[in-house]
Amino acid sequence: GAGVSQTPSNKVTEKGKYVELRCDPISGHTALYWYRQSLGQGPEFLIYFQGTGAADDSGLPNDRFFAVRPEGSVSTLKIQRTERGDSAVYLCASSLNRVRTGELFFGEGSRLTVL
């Protein structure tokens, strides 16, 4: 497909479980971003990858959250010991250039519900 693809689109899990969310960016986009959007709020920055490395992970809320992008394309956001407060839509975005010279293309998100 031509856009950013995220799977699963919906994930319901129990408190304390481990979750993985996958993002497949637009082909050729070197920059990849994860944002979290809580109900009624704007997206909140989590982490930014340039290639394979996490250039800025300052938005990750705590050490239960981790993200990887081993081959510079697909990325996985991993959440350990999920808590009810982790419930949100997790958005992935990619861009060809840096933000200020090009737009971010967002996926449709993975809706995570922690019971």
Next chain:
Amino acid sequence: QQQVKQSPQSLIVQKGGISIINCAYENTAFDYFPWYQQFPGKGPALLIAIRPDVSEKKEGRFTISFNKSAKQFSLHIMDSQPGDSATYFCAASPNDYKLSFGAGTTVTVRA
């Protein structure tokens, strides 16, 4: 804490009317100000963006007005159409990759 404050939370406008959404920021390091449009169940999509070296930018029916001294910027949607009904987010960036978003404004255009 929210670095970009957006208002109103929601607005209703008649078809053909003007929608106005306002945003304010404190961080003087911000130097890129995009607006994103989001439909239910979809990711945000870039609508229009401005840099602080210009006071206004217009693309079709959408105009950004920027007041650097007041640290405020706004989106005007002219001749609003039912298809414009969506949530609009202002955002700001201090560097090449991180965006700080406002809380969003839900716009409803009545036919």
